[in-house]
Amino acid sequence: MDVRNRHSLTRPSPIKPGQAYTVDWRLHATDYIFPEGHRIGLVLAANDRDYITTDTAAGSITVAPARSNLTLPLVWP
Structure with a gap:
């Protein structure tokens, strides 16, 4: 995600x-089955040079884990 394009690509x-x-x-949906336990x-990861053009003016980013979340949909068999 390029923060400059946070509203529009x-x-x-x-x-x-x-x-x-x-x-x-949103991430691309992929189904996985994880064994119990x-x-x-x-x-x-940032700036995957094989996939995107690196912005030399971008500086750095900081992720705040305490203010971040990840939502995973779970389905029980």
């Missing part, structure tokens, strides 16, 4: 250094 919005922004996005992990 085609029209970037200006950002201010040091300002906090909220970004929501296993744990699910979340990995965040």
